[in-house]
Amino acid sequence: MDILxxxxxxxxxxxxxxxRTAEANSISQSAVSQQIRRLEQQLGVQLIEHHKRPLALTxxxxxxxxxxxxxxxxxxxxxxxxxxxxxxxxxxxxVASIYSIGLYDMARxxxxxxxxxxxxxxHIEYLRTDKVYEAVRDGKADVGLLSYPNPSKExxxxxxxxxxxxxxxxxxxxxxxxxxxxxSALEGQPFVCFxxxxxxxxxxxxxxxxxxxxxxPVMEFDNIANIKEAVAVGAGISILPEPTVRQEVSLGRxxxxxxxxxxxxxxxxxxxxxxxxxxxxxxxxxxxxxxEVRE
Numbered sequence: 248m249d250i251l252x253x254x255x256x257x258x259x260x261x262x263x264x265x266x267r268t269a270e271a272n273s274i275s276q277s278a279v280s281q282q283i284r285r286l287e288q289q290l291g292v293q294l295i296e297h298h299k300r301p302l303a304l305t306x307x308x309x310x311x312x313x314x315x316x317x318x319x320x321x322x323x324x325x326x327x328x329x330x331x332x333x334x335x336x337x338x339x340x341x342v343a344s345i346y347s348i349g350l351y352d353m354a355r356x357x358x359x360x361x362x363x364x365x366x367x368x369x370h371i372e373y374l375r376t377d378k379v380y381e382a383v384r385d386g387k388a389d390v391g392l393l394s395y396p397n398p399s400k401e402x403x404x405x406x407x408x409x410x411x412x413x414x415x416x417x418x419x420x421x422x423x424x425x426x427x428x429x430x431s432a433l434e435g436q437p438f439v440c441f442x443x444x445x446x447x448x449x450x451x452x453x454x455x456x457x458x459x460x461x462x463x464p465v466m467e468f469d470n471i472a473n474i475k476e477a478v479a480v481g482a483g484i485s486i487l488p489e490p491t492v493r494q495e496v497s498l499g500r501x502x503x504x505x506x507x508x509x510x511x512x513x514x515x516x517x518x519x520x521x522x523x524x525x526x527x528x529x530x531x532x533x534x535x536x537x538x539e540v541r542e
Contacts, residue, residue: 253315260312263302324524337366340532343379343388347471367528389529395446396516408515410488414504417481423502430458437483438462442469451486454511488513
């Protein structure tokens with residue numbers, strides 16, 4: 248039993264796919280299959296229901312999966328402690344982020360970080376909100392970046408950004424010429440929404456309800472990119488965080504209007520597992536992110 252086999256089994260338990268496990272670990276599918284068979288022979292138990300589709304863990308496999316996660320978490324904590332004894336900052340920083348944090352922003356932060364610490368490497372994976380939580384809980388990511396983070400016994404939260412929310416329209420929309428509007432000015436407008444299960448949708452719905460504004464939902468999307476495209480072609484208006492539309496507004500593809508007297512904001516937080524000891528490289532990366540807010 249070694250760290251590689253532990254990671255392979257954890258990834259297989261997550262994906263229930265030999266193909267995806269092989270891709271995630273840059274090895275062949277047959278190598279994954281052989282490793283799992285060898286592991287079962289060593290342990291003397293069957294871990295996978297090999298003939299089921301989709302794959303399923305046996306009861307022994309479920310026990311082994313939990314042990315894998317615990318051992319890997321402890322191993323990573325040991326690595327972090329050893330890194331802390333080194334003078335140089337290096338090693339991987341694994342980040343799971345919601346899509347709308349901004350590719351440009353994160354690329355800029357990553358470039359600056361690796362310029363400061365050339366022996367470190369930042370790996371960013373963009374995921375849906377629920378998958379960001381999952382990646383951090385399962386140890387696939389060191390930290391997660393998401394909106395309206397929920398406190399829990401497992402996760403710690405570091406507040407990061409507060410982004411002002413604005414009304415977004417196409418440049419030809421009647422409201423586009425306004426710099427500021429009251430919530431009542433939105434009454435009856437066709438509205439391009441977030442999916443109902445997303446935290447940002449619940450925050451916007453609550454704001455509209457408090458201001459007694461009824462809009463006409465015409466489309467729902469799970470990401471900001473699609474909402475921006477729908478608004479740009481005139482499908483309706485929307486309410487989005489200002490940083491996420493800054494580029495389109497500067498190019499004249501969208502118009503952004505301030506909501507009169509509104510304190511409607513999207514809060515962005517950084518999460519990490521309470522039982523995880525962050526490496527010096529991860530701590531330095533978080534310092535860089537938080538410095539941006541302070542400045």
